[in-house]
Structures are given as C-alpha cells and as structure tokens.
Ligand code: ARG
C-alpha cells in the first residue's frame with residue numbers, strides 16, 4: 001500500500017485531551033486510554049483509531065460499553081453520533097516480545113518507548129498522525145523494586161505506593177503534541193542532575209538517566225545540553241518551556257535519538273563517554289545529537305509537521321541548527337569539511353541511485369524508510385542555502401516569523417519557505433524546486449582569460465532520477481572569487497552568484513593577472529562541480545585560497561583527478577599531490593585539525609562515484625599506491641606530525657583533538673609506506689594510549705596488517721572491554737572495515753561470535769553496516785559479500801524490519817558495477833523480495849533497488 005502526498009486531507013476527528021493509564025509489566029502491559037474527541041467540520045464519518053498488533057479488550061463511548069465498533073485492517077472504527085464524545089479503550093501489549101523496538105519495548109531491564117513515526121499505534125488505539133495534537137495525562141503503575149523510576153513527558157504531578165510492592169506516578173504535559181512525541185520510561189536508573197536558568201530567569205531541572213554503572217560517563221552529555229540550551233537562546237531566541245528536561249539512554253535503539261517532549265530517549269552511544277571508552281568522534285557526535293534533539297523542542301515539537309511528507313521541515317532545519325551549533329563550538333571550517341564529507345558519503349550516492357527521492361517525497365510504502373540522508377542532510381543544505389541568500393539578519397527575522405506564526409501547529413515545508421520569502425524580502429518561487437526535484441545538480445564551470453577580461457561560463461544539468469526523467473534548472477547560490485595566478489592575491493571580492501538557468505556567462509573586467517577560479521566556496525550549494533582547472537591551479541588554490549573549505553576542496557579535487565586517472569588509465573603521476581600535501585603539512589600556521597582533513601585521500605566509494613563503472617579492486621590499488629607514495633616521499637614529515645602529537649596527556653579541546661587527529665592520520669601514512677617499525681610503533685601506541693581515539697586508531701592500523709601484534713591487540717581490546725557493549729561494537733566494526741584480503745571470511749566468522757547478535761541494532765550495524773561500507777571486501781568478485789549481507793538482512797527482517805531496511809542500500813548500487821557484480825547483486829535482491837512474509841520496510845527498499 002502506497003501513501004501519497006497529494007492524498008492528504010485534514011483529520012475528521014480531533015483529540016484535544018487524552019489520559020493514558022499503564023499497568024506496566026515486561027511480559028504484559030495493560031493500557032487504558034481515555035480520549036476526548038471532537039468532530040472537525042461537517043461530515044458524518046466514524047472515528048478511526050489506528051492500531052497495530054493488539055486487539056481491543058473493551059470499547060466505551062461516554063462511559064458505556066459499546067459493541068458496534070469494527071476493525072478495518074488493524075484500525076478500530078467507532079460510529080459516533082454527536083460532535084463530542086469520550087472514547088475509552090483497553091488493550092494488552094507485550095513489551096518483552098517487541099523486537100522491532102517500535103512502540104513500548106524492553107531494553108535490558110528497562111521499559112521504554114519509541115513512537116516516531118508510527119509506533120504509538122502499537123501502544124494504544126489513537127489517530128496516529130502528526131496533525132492531531134493532544135494534551136496528555138499519563139499514569140503509570142509498576143513493580144517498585146524492578147521499576148523504581150517512572151518517567152513520562154512534561155511535568156511530574158503526583159506519585160505514591162500501592163499494595164503488593166507496586167507504585168505509581170502521574171505526569172502531565174501542558175503542550176499539545178502529536179503521538180510521535182509521546183514517551184515513557186520505567187526502570188532502575190540513576191541520574192546525573194543539572195540545572196539551567198533560562199534567559200527569562202526560569203530554572204529548569206535537567207536529568208540524564210542511565211544504568212548506575214554508567215553514571216560517570218554522563219558529564220559530557222550534560223555539558224553539551226547546557227551549551228545547546230544557551231546557544232538556542234542566543235542564536236535563535238528560543239527558550240525552553242517546561243520545568244524539567246530529561247534524557248534517558250538505552251542500549252537497544254533503532255537510530256540515534258528521539259526528541260519526545262521533555263523526555264528525550266537516546267541510543268546510549270550518543271550519551272555515554274569517557275576518555276577511555278569514547279573517541280573524539282564519539283564526543284563530537286554526542287554533543288551534536290544532544291543539541292539536535294534539544295533543538296527539536298522548537299523545530300519539531302512547538303512547530304511540528306502536518307504529515308510525514310514534511311519530515312524535512314523539522315529534520316533538515318534541525319540538522320542545520322545542530323551543524324551551526326557544532327561549528328560554533330570549535331573550528332567552523334573543519335566542521336563544514338566533515339559535513340560535506342558526510343553528504344558525499346551518504347547523500348550523493350542516495351541521490352544518484354534507485355532510492356533517490358526529493359527532500360519532500362511524493363509517496364512512500366513505509367515512512368521509516370524515509371529517515372534518510374536526503375531528508376536530513378540535503379534538507380539541511382536547503383536551509384543553509386536560504387540562510388546564505390537571505391543573510392544572517394533576515395534569516396533570523398524569518399525564523400522568528402516562522403516560530404511565532406506556526407507555534408502550536410503542524411506546518412509544512414511550504415509554510416517555512418513562505419516565511420523565508422516574507423521576512424527575507426526575496427522571491428523563492430524557483431528555489432522551491434529543491435524540495436520537489438531529486439538528484440544532485442552537476443555544474444560545469446570554466447574560465448577563459450582575455451588579457452584583463454575573464455569570462456566565467458556556467459552550465460547546469462540535473463540527472464534523471466526514478467520517476468523524474470526531465471529536470472528543470474535549479475537555483476544555485478555559488479560563492480565565487482578570483483585569485484591572481486602569479487601573486488596569489490585576490491583579484492575580486494567574494495561574490496554570490498545566483499545561477500538559476502541552464503547556462504550563463506559572467507564577465508570580470510580589469511584583472512591585473514591571469515585569474516584562478518575559486519568556486520562554490522564553503523560548499524555554498526550542494527552540487528557537483530565539474531571544472532577543467534589544471535593540477536597547477538588546484539595546487540595553487542590548495543596553498544593560497546583564503547577560504548579554508550575551498551583549500552580543502554582544491555586538494556580533494558587534485559587527489560580525485562589523480563586517482564581517477566590512475567584507476568581508469570593505470571597512469572599514476574603522484575607528484576602534484578605529493579607536493580601539495582607536503583606544502584600543507586609544512587604550513588605551521590594551519591590548524592592541525594584542518595591539516596588532518598586536508599591530507600586525507602577521498603574515500604574509495606567517492607572515487608567510485610566519479611567513474612562510469614566502479615572497479616573496486618582498481619580503486620583500492622590506485623588509492624593504496626598513492627598512500628604508499630605519500631607515506632614514503634614525506635616520511636620525515638609524517639614522523640614529525642606523529643611525534644608532535646606524542647606523549648601529551650589527554651584533553652578534550654579543539655587543539656588537542658586536532659593534534660590527535662593529525663597524529664593518527666600520520667600513523668596511517670607511516671603504515672602505508674611499509675615502514676619496518678610500524679607494528680611495534682602501533683602496538684606501543686595501542687598499549688600506552690590514555691584515550692580511545694589513539695587506542696582505536698592503533699588497533700585499526702594493526703588490524704589491516706599481518707603481524708603478531710594484530711591478534712594480541714584484538715585480544716587485549718576484547719578482554720579489556722568485554723563488559724562495555726559500545727566498545728565491543730568498535731571491536732566488531734574495526735575488523736569489518738579491515739582492508740585485509742580475508743575480511744569477507746573474517747566477517748562471516750564474527751557473525752557467529754558469541755557476542756554477536758542481530759537483536760541489538762548497534763551490534764548489527766557494527767558488523768553488517770560496516771561490512772557493507774567496506775568497498776573492496778563487500779564487492780568481492782565471487783559475490784560472497786553480497787550473499788552474506790542478504791542472508792543477514794533476511795534474518796534481521798524477522799526481528800527488526802526497520803533496521804534491516806536501513807542496511808540494504810549497498811546492494812542497490814548494482815547498476816554502477818560491471819555486469820558480473822551487477823548480476824550477483826540483483827540475484828540477492830531478488831532472493832530478498834521473494835522471501836515469504838517480508839516486511840514492507842525491506843520490501844520497499846529491495847523492490848525499488850531492483851527497479852530504479
Ligand atoms: N526524530 C529523530 C531524530 O532526531 C529520529 C527518528 C527516527 N525515526 C525513524 N522511524 N527512523 O532525528
């Protein structure tokens with residue numbers, strides 16, 4: 001069954017108030033719901049309440065048991081005569097048997113909920129759609145010893161003891177909200193408490209709830225929360241609106257975290273950190289996700305989405321907000337580089353593959369499949385482009401207008417753009433194509449120089465995507481600047497070109513020297529730039545551009561050109577890259593974190609995206625050859641960079657992180673050079689490290705090789721962290737990403753390891769997800785990587801369809817490969833589609849991957 005955007009119609013019944021009563025128990029939980037329903041408009045439609053997986057034990061209308069209800073599929077249909085009624089239902093559910101982790105489920109000893117997008121219907125009967133906003137009163141009762149802590153949305157109202165060792169608690173959320181923001185948690189949890197005083201002087205009680213043993217790992221998340229609350233006041237004028245804000249960490253979670261009103265629930269990997277168990281990457285991700293979920297309180301909760309086609313309204317905007325927050329916490333340039341790297345790694349392939357969809361999709365079979373890089377990260381780029389076009393002051397005026405106009409309502413992407421237009425005093429009519437047209441625009445650029453007069457030529461092309469054969473030109477905000485080829489001095493100020501036609505020429509007059517073009521600076525538009533700039537110009541920009549992102553980008557382009565030539569033609573001229581990297585490494589004025597990013601080669605998958613046919617073995621060989629040459633030619637500089645970061649006690653701040661990052665990138669190049677002492681060097685780092693960043697980097701180096709230290713390090717790591725599931729995930733992941741030839745069989749063996757389980761999404765992703773991202777191992781020419789993934793997905797689909805569907809996309813890239821690999825991948829997709837009782841989640845992903 002397909003849901004279409006054009007079929008939206010407003011709800012026929014509203015539910016202004018709801019009271020829920022949970023008699024909690026892991027095996028069977030009773031849920032009584034009391035809904036005040038009101039008819040909206042003149043119609044005689046019955047009340048339709050969505051349900052999934054339960055049956056009504058009782059239905060009462062205005063206090064009287066009725067039996068004229070019926071089931072339509074899983075929906076409960078109740079005929080009602082008047083315009084206002086009280087409808088009560090009762091159901092029984094089994095949290096312990098809920099392996100999908102949607103609705104009310106057990107994670108370890110705790111009970112918790114996940115309702116976005118359509119999980120609430122697995123808890124009780126209700127109009128489970130985001131445009132029905134209700135005020136919730138929630139009563140929970142449970143065994144007091146097993147579930148001493150009972151949390152729900154909003155404010156605690158009352159609590160007390162019950163006979164038989166049980167107790168109860170009642171919570172009330174004064175803000176009307178859709179079902180997807182409902183949450184409750186019951187368990188034996190410890191709390192790290194803090195307070196935040198808002199700009200208007202209200203004191204908010206903050207709590208981070210975890211297993212008692214994890215309490216020492218919660219300070220970083222609490223600090224990040226306070227920083228995010230202050231940032232949203234300062235930058236967006238958004239203040240928190242309840243007296244309590246709780247976060248709970250659970251081990252079993254389908255994605256990162258969830259912004260339930262006043263009660264965020266997190267995957268524990270985005271809360272728990274200490275230097276011994278979490279990397280710098282983990283610390284940064286924790287701060288970003290804590291901020292993201294907090295920011296949703298305004299962009300998502302106070303203003304929510306009318307329907308799920310509008311998902312990017314809250315997700316794209318909130319990602320943009322968390323990216324800006326993180327940029328303000330450290331190096332904005334490095335953050336931008338990381339975000340663009342992520343966009344290219346996950347969104348560009350989506351946009352050019354069978355699962356491509358617009359930022360505002362037109363249809364879906366299963367909405368869970370649309371929590372994608374396109375909705376989130378491309379969506380964030382759309383907001384960023386509008387912010388660029390408006391400028392900071394007007395953008396702030398536009399977001400103020402949006403928040404005030406739509407507060408308390410369920411809005412659309414169109415509402416947001418209209419506010420941008422109105423407060424920004426700009427016409428965004430053609431910009432709206434970004435919401436409806438899928439595919440990454442390709443822009444070819446060239447500049448010709450006529451003695452003091454230069455012409456910049458731009459042409460754009462948006463490739464066809466499934467269901468969208470013909471595209472219109474899009475509005476592309478391109479930041480452009482010209483530099484003098486001899487002096488390196490700017491010839492023009494930076495200029496924002498709004499390129500919105502098929503092709504255009506721009507003339508620059510009075511140039512004193514030959515211009516070198518810096519374009520799409522800061523990645524001002526999420527497009528692919530095709531330029532014919534020669535290696536000399538790219539090397540020049542990598543050394544002289546005054547926009548750090550553009551410097552990085554020039555270096556990437558130089559590396560990419562070199563690697564594509566090497567892959568396609570077998571021609572390997574590494575000199576330009578070696579010189580440019582030497583230059584960057586030797587520039588003491590540069591931030592170390594920036595240097596670390598700038599000297600990293602493009603990933604194998606990104607190189608593959610540039611080719612007509614992906615040849616994973618040739619790409620790997622070309623990339624390793626360049627790594628080896630860089631490692632050898634610049635051996636002294638890598639050693640210096642390695643030593644610069646050596647022996648410093650751990651600290652978590654931008655400078656210390658930068659040194660660690662560069663040091664570990666250097667370790668990788670030293671390994672690539674084939675240095676004789678690499679195994680003892682990496683093993684020494686592994687053993688002496690006082691932090692996980694250095695320890696895991698050393699382990700990664702050892703795992704890629706063939707030394708005695710490899711097995712030793714894996715054993716030590718395993719034994720040391722055997723009781724920490726998040727670190728054990730790293731143990732699986734590091735091996736699944738290994739570049740060794742035997743990785744496919746090693747991964748198959750790990751899937752049979754006693755610590756491997758498909759029931760925990762983090763563990764499943766750490767092995768299966770990482771393996772799917774390992775270009776060479778996954779694409780082994782005998783097809784066993786494909787078969788392994790398909791086997792795992794079929795098994796996982798029976799436990800947790802949502803997580804299975806998320807791991808399918810690597811198989812959908814078949815069109816990009818040679819006929820042999822393509823045939824093998826297709827065969828696995830066909831095998832998946834033929835599985836009896838396949839979930840609609842996996843069916844949608846697999847069938848679209850075959851067609852698209
Ligand atoms: N809204 C959550 C966030 O902060 C994610 C929810 C994901 N839901 C899903 N069904 N995949 O991004």
Ligand code: ZN
Pocket residue numbers: 292296314315318
């Ligand atoms: Zn979100």
